[in-house]
Amino acid sequence: MYKVLIPEKIPHIASELLHNAGFDVIPYKAGKIFPTAFWNKQANLVDGFISLLDNRIDAGVLAKLPRCKVIANYAVGFNNIDVAAASKRGMYVTNTPDVLTDATADIAMALILAVARHIVKGDTFMRQGKFKGWKPDLLLGMQLSGKTLGLVGAGRIGAAVAKRAAAFGMKIMYYNRSRNVQIETSLGAKKVTLAKLMNSADIISLHLPLNKETFHILDGKLLRAMKHSSILINTARGEIVDEAILIKMLKEKAIAGAGFDVYENEPKVNPALLTLPNVVLVPHLGSATDTARNEMAAIAAKNVIAVLKGRKPITPVNTI
Numbered sequence: 001m002y003k004v005l006i007p008e009k010i011p012h013i014a015s016e017l018l019h020n021a022g023f024d025v026i027p028y029k030a031g032k033i034f035p036t037a038f039w040n041k042q043a044n045l046v047d048g049f050i051s052l053l054d055n056r057i058d059a060g061v062l063a064k065l066p067r068c069k070v071i072a073n074y075a076v077g078f079n080n081i082d083v084a085a086a087s088k089r090g091m092y093v094t095n096t097p098d099v100l101t102d103a104t105a106d107i108a109m110a111l112i113l114a115v116a117r118h119i120v121k122g123d124t125f126m127r128q129g130k131f132k133g134w135k136p137d138l139l140l141g142m143q144l145s146g147k148t149l150g151l152v153g154a155g156r157i158g159a160a161v162a163k164r165a166a167a168f169g170m171k172i173m174y175y176n177r178s179r180n181v182q183i184e185t186s187l188g189a190k191k192v193t194l195a196k197l198m199n200s201a202d203i204i205s206l207h208l209p210l211n212k213e214t215f216h217i218l219d220g221k222l223l224r225a226m227k228h229s230s231i232l233i234n235t236a237r238g239e240i241v242d243e244a245i246l247i248k249m250l251k252e253k254a255i256a257g258a259g260f261d262v263y264e265n266e267p268k269v270n271p272a273l274l275t276l277p278n279v280v281l282v283p284h285l286g287s288a289t290d291t292a293r294n295e296m297a298a299i300a301a302k303n304v305i306a307v308l309k310g311r312k313p314i315t316p317v318n319t320i
Ligand code: GLV
Pocket: 053, 074, 075, 076, 077, 078, 100, 236, 286, 287
């Protein structure tokens, strides 16, 4: 009977589908997947593996999974997996696109609004009993209508953020390798260079996958080009931005603020971030809705089932 390694805390639908397909399920605790005992006793029995975005699956790990035919990452991003090494071993790698697009775009929009309108600062102010009445100059923020949103990356999630921002009356510009004709025609979005976007957008939101080309793509030079009044939002991957330089700029008030869902050394957070008043921080919640997580679990399981039954996976990220 095929054995599939799956994380304990993902929705039940995954193990249900796998059981119905006649497979055995080996549950593992998030973050505790690689104790020595596991490698010695169980790893060589694993046929399929539903992985989490913080499981670092490099060539060494893959070598210890001799029977495994599919790594189904429970995420749209797959920067945690050495995909080339998997392909070489004839292993499929799959992800969970589409089903988390709306949830992630909502978190980006929530961070945009929270930073622009001082929502967290206002909440803290209330809880500290500081509200002594309406004031003409209390916590004035940035109005979104008429401002420009700059999307760094205009794939599915970037486009979904564009749609939301357009409904708030924002103009849209984007940087992407290829044109996104759909957001150009339906929302009037303009494709620009990254340099132009960085020095002209009012709010910059990141929606690129992390890979060798995008690691620190927002370097000191591009970050320093941002307007003093601008806001940066990262719901993609921490390593896309040179976080140390961004923190320095936030300290100097070189930009107005930032919203983070992802961090360069996740789950560690640079302590300086926790002391800055002009940032809003959430703990990698992009896809954290019941709807998205249920669909992610179902897709991950269906990918494993397809491969182990000798079919092509539904959402592969490699070809073998
Ligand atoms: C979440 O960050 C994902 O890649 O799905």
